Amino acid sequence: MAPGDHKPPQEALSSVGFPASLRMLSGPLSVSSPESSRTSRTSMEVDNNKTPAPLAQSSGGGASSLQVHALRLGPGQELLSALRAFVAERRLRAPFVITCVGSVTSATLRLADATAADSSQVLRLSGRFEIVSLVGTLNPEPHLHISLADGRGSVVGGHLLGDLSIFTTAELLLGEAEQLLFSREHDPRTGFPELVVERRQQPGGGARGGAGEETGS
Known part of the structure; x- marks a missing residue:
């Protein structure tokens, strides 16, 4: 490497001052999937003698730009209720979990054998996880x-029902699909309210929301 070609290492991102129980940082990212790119990814070679099955259900949303929110929850907080409060406070309309690391001392999970008619397949955990x-x-x-x-x-x-008490920390990245709207509708095939993805209407045109119901497995 010639003298002068060396580049100094990129500075680490500094932390943002928030209360110790909830540290968060959010901002937009220019991450989108053009329609042509999405089409090319879902176009797959198939047997000409067979009719391909639908690739997705209720997927009318299309591509969307992404906003990322980062937050840290502290000891003793209940993770699920904290996420609900964060979504409500920020008025997020198509949020999802990107990643999470941390530890807990309790959790309540619904297991794979549970159905809408029989929700008794529940596991309650206590200890350090x-x-x-x-x-x-x-x-x-x-x-x-x-x-x-x-x-x-x-x-x-399993399916998280709640009682997720944090032991040391929970560090989360949450995504928000800025052009989409998530809601739920009852699906008679599963017995649960399942995800529906729609495009958001233009400002002033309103948008369709969804009722808060227990979700599928």
């Missing part, structure tokens, strides 16, 4: 799946 994964949508009612590892590394997961 690492958050291995947390994914899902947050509006109008959170539909989140979580994986938790105990002190021996054994992992359990």
Whole structure:
């Protein structure tokens, strides 16, 4: 490398001053998927003698730009209620969890065998657990799946019902699809209110929301 070609390392992002129990940073990102790109990704080689199945249900939203929110929750906070409060405060209309790391001392999960008619398949956890994964949508009612590892590394997961008490920390990145609107409608095939994705109307035209209901598995 010739003298003068060396570039100094990029400075680390400084933290933003918020109360210790809730540190957050949010801002827009220019991340979008052009319609042509989306079409090319979903175009796959298929057997000409077979009719391909639909690629998605209720996917009328199309591409959207992305806004990212970062927050940290502290010991003793309940994660699910804190996320609900954050979504309401920021008036997010198409939010979802990008990633989460942290630890908890309790959790209540609904397991895979549960149905709308039989919701008794519930697991209540108590102890110290690492958050291995947390994914899902947050509006109008959170539909989140979580994986938790105990002190021996054994992992359990399911649909998050609540009681997710934070042990040391929970560091989250949340996304907001700025041109989309998430709502829920009853799906007779599953018995649960399932996700519906729509385009937001232009300012002044109003937009369709959704009722807060328990979501599917």
